[in-house]
Amino acid sequence: MQRGTAPREDGVTANALKLASHVLVQPLCKLFNKCLSSNCIPAGFANSKTILLLKKGDLSLIANYRPISLLSTIYKTFTRVLTNRLESYLEDAQPVEQAGFRRGFSTMDHIQTLNELAEKCDEFHLPLFMLFIDFEKAFDSIKYGALYEALQRQSISEQAIQLLQTINENGRTTIHIKFDKTEINVHQGVRQGDTISPKLFSACLQLAFERVNWQGKGININGQHLNHLRFANDIILISHSYIQLQRMAKDLQRQAKGIGLKINVSKSKLVTNQNTN
Template identity: 50%
Template sequence: MRIEYVELCKTIRKKVKEDCRKHHIRIIEQAVQDGRLRRTRSELADGRRQIAALKQADGNVAGTTPDILHVVKQFYEDLYRKVTSSTDASASHPENDEEEDSVPPILPAEVRHALHASKTGTAPGADGVTVDALRTGADSLAAILVRLFNLCLHQRTIPAGFADARTILLYKKGDAEDIKNYRPISLLSTIYKTFTRILTERIRATLDAAETDEQAGFRRTFSTIDHIHVVNELVQKVTEYRLPLYMAFVDYEKAFDSVENCYVWRALKRQQVPVPIISVLKKIYDEAKSTFCVCDTSVEVDIQRGVRQGDAISPRLFNACLRDVIRSLNWDSKGINVNGRFLSHLIFADDIVIFSHSPKQLQRRIDELVAASSTVGLKVNVKKTKTMTNFPGTASLSISGEPIEEVNEFVYLGQLVSFPRDHYTEIKRRVQAGWNAYRKYKHFLTAPTIAMKLKRRLYNMVIVPTMLYGAETWALTKQAETRLATTQRRMERRMIGVRLLDHRSNEWLRGVTKVVDIVKAARRRKWQWARKVATMSGDRWAKRITEWRPPSARGRGRPRRRWRDIICKIAGVNWMLMAHDVSSWNTLGEAYLRNDCD
């Protein structure tokens, strides 16, 4: 009987595993057919981990629901507790200004546009109203929402509970009893988010006009590729022209949760945002409540600082406050002189990298940034802040006496940066990331019952973008392209179900899968990015650094492969002028995709 029982358990486990695999395949198949792969993440998730116990501040473990709620309340109230004095806060209140701006009333078209721009499939707030429901009744509800929003805007008040948040805690990784290893997710009312989205659109142009090209986060026409390209070009040129470069990658500790609200309002006022909008935003932050849902019950937490998670306007508020901090540092004449303008730093949201030719100057500027940031509530995380230089061992930098680690390589905005610049190492990282994404959908991509057109669609939607992140900035070599191509062919063989021993040609594989050619896709991205750089405004750092030639002598010997080499080879040294002719540029691009131009 014992043997029979063991065999029965093994059979049951196999059947359960097989049924789960078939269920996952059905979900992914439907998502690929509908073109809504994002929704499968929640459907395929293992479920949310329930909090059974949490460590208290003294190290003891809280195991009962009241004790767990006490730990949650104490931790987040300490995190969100205001640290500025009442005098500092009152000095920046918009109500203290004698001169006020008038704002035009909100229009029904703005409401419909905000609803159309909202993401569908997101969890609703406490009222249970979804984006889909509002979109369905947009024509009927627009007039009602306009009256409500205009009342809030002109009376500078909000209805009770309008901006309240329901917050859940999602486990990340590490010790499950450490509350620091949980991510708070705020669920806000969809109607409230529609209102703040309208306010965001109204102040977008004003804040963009006050922003500088050093900030690329949460801005239209900017992306991570802008700053990755700048860092790549800077590293390549200081290496080729033998110039010293010292970089500090600064990391803030819970930046969005710790910024002081009074300094946000001050920054908005300085950047010419209308006073009525500032006043209604301040009213929201003063009256909104946050309820944390834990263990099937809830506890209210007093939020005194930080921008609201899940709110469309929050990134813009943080950017405005950080811009105010950077402006106070007066770094316009510090950093790397690039054709008469100094590149002192780059910012993407709360990620800052500082540049200098001198370690002493870099230390001074780190100290200045730390001091200025602390005044608005931002604290630099010394453990995650790193420095890097092409003259290792020549500098010893610190923050408040604590040494900053010097590294040989650093992952900046998702791409590996190193001295000297090694794009092949980065491409190997992308290949590994591609395999990780492939294994996530392995059962679907290798299932013989799934049509190849669905496999191809998933592959092109997920695997190709994963492998080619940052390809716009790569200095591609024949070796790198071969690595990409061989990786793709291995994936294709698995999708079809053949082996190397079957001796199928590459042409046959591609004829069956018809997936996007990874090498051509990488070249196309780079070619399109080159044209974008060429047609940029001259003030954008991506263009300025590309045109820059350092005023010093190069080292002897052939330099390493540059990003622009292949572009100059195909379009000539005046490729930036050629790029303005779309027809000629596209013709040259097609030739680049077809030919071996190494």
């Protein structure tokens, strides 16, 4: 847990938890083991405070704000434990095209790939089409049913899935806007601010990609086809053909809708090289 992270209403910070670790290790270990074995959590354990952070643009437009969940530090410590238990299974299900939220991967991997791809296409006078896709409120839109199906397909135990269901079903959030606050139930999405959310999002996104039929599509590199790259929820579709790229985009749009995601057309951009007509 990072030091200096913002606490929820309980006022417990990561710094305080670490300073008191010699006293809290045993009772927290007992609590976490009970949660893991019983698939139950204490009342209010998964509740959060949601604040809105301005990304950029017009202050009056709600679309320009990113909701961030401020969760209990003890709860986030628990989901870190849960993440560590599930990580090896979730990691095995991720392809090399996904570089987000993974040890040993970075944006530089994909930047290097795209640079080499562009250079080779220019060298051999080949057309190159790349569609940079943006999803609207990606983390907040994931359907729970799709998430649980994805976890089942990725060999996560039924017990762990039931525990995540319990967390989602019991989690409420209080939205704070200036001096007003409203408590609501949460019926979809993985919470930005929860330690397990990035892994859950990637798992669900993988379900959508498993459902697209892109065999033989993309760019042939030594007998293997490269048709997309991913960094978390940022997607790049790649092809020599504009028509093929359109079909791939429609396939992804349809399958992404099935897990709750919607492509943001206004923020998705097409990039081509000088060899295209």
